[in-house]
Amino acid sequence: MSKILSTLNSLNIQARLIACIVLLTTPLMSSLSVAHPIVVPPERVVAIHQSAIENMLRLxxxxxxxxxxxxxxxxxxxxxxxxxGVPHVAKALPSREQLLSxxxxxxxxxxxxxxxxxxxxxxxxxQSKGSQVVINPYSKRSSNNPIKWSDAWQDLHELAQIFHVTERAKRLENAAKQRLPLPTALTxxxxxxxxxxxYSLQANIGACCGGADLMIRLAGGHNVGMH
Structure with missing residues (x-):
């Protein structure tokens, strides 16, 4: 931040205004990678969204x-x-007060x-309140390329590293691989x-390039919704 302020001070008024607008309108996504490294496994965790909750439980x-x-x-x-026995804090996103408590x-x-x-x-x-934040890395993908098997397991493996249980994630992935059909068996x-x-007023389909598309391809099918 000190470098940013120093740079702003060296600019003229018009350039400062432009630079400030750029800084203020930068998407929040850019701050997701700023989290401090987690060395010691956290003891008190709040999991939000089904994917995060299931990852915690599977490990x-x-x-x-x-x-x-x-x-x-x-x-x-x-x-x-x-x-x-684990408290269900909210049906959707909890309030900040609920999380702080x-x-x-x-x-x-x-x-x-x-x-x-x-x-x-x-x-x-x-972070200033003492709570680290981790967001599933898969949800931050910006690529339009079809995902691979390894992409689908990235979230679980990174979570396992935080809690020093990497062997558990490896066992889960290996067990899942055993259930995949052999390439020679695909029709x-x-x-x-x-x-x-x-499906309600309009249909939402499994398009490229998410988990639904990956499941169809792993099962030997062609996803007609990918285009």
Whole structure:
């Protein structure tokens, strides 16, 4: 920040105004990578969004959870059992006051939308209150290329590194690989598949380049919604 101020002071008034506008309008996404390295596994974690909650439970980290929020679908029975006794703070995003009362040393969210001016605010503010913030790296992808198998496991592996349980993540991935069909068993020609994710007034389909498209390809199908 001191370097930024020094640079601004060296500019004329018009250039300063332009520079300030650029700084103020930079998307919050740019601050997501500023988080301090987490060396010691957090003891008090609040998980927000279903993907983050399930990742914690799949790695058997439920003892670290002091609260969860934004479960928008039914949990698999085994994971639901692990969540027993963990406070369900809010149906959607919790308030800042609710989060502060839990005194979390880590807030783990599935999507960057949890930290905007109209939701939980700036990540740096939470860090100043003693709460680190981690957001699933997969949710921050900006590429339009189809994802690979390894991309789908990035979130789990990075979370496992934070809690020093990398072997658990490896076992989960290896077990999942065992359930994949062998390439020689995949049908030819590939069946055409259209995945309808939600249907109300308009249909939402599984397009390129997310998890739904990956599942169709792994099963040997052709996703007709990818274009």
């Amino acid at each position: 058997d980290l439920q003892e670290h959870l002091v609260g969860v929020a934004y479960i928008d679908d039914e949990l698999p029975p085994l994971l639901a059992k692990k969540l027993h 839990l005194k979390a040393d880590l807030i783990y969210a599935g999507f960057p939308s949890a930290f905007t001016p109209s939701t939980l605010g700036n990540i740096a503010w939470w 030819k020609p590939k069946p055409k598949v259209l995945l309808i994710d939600a």
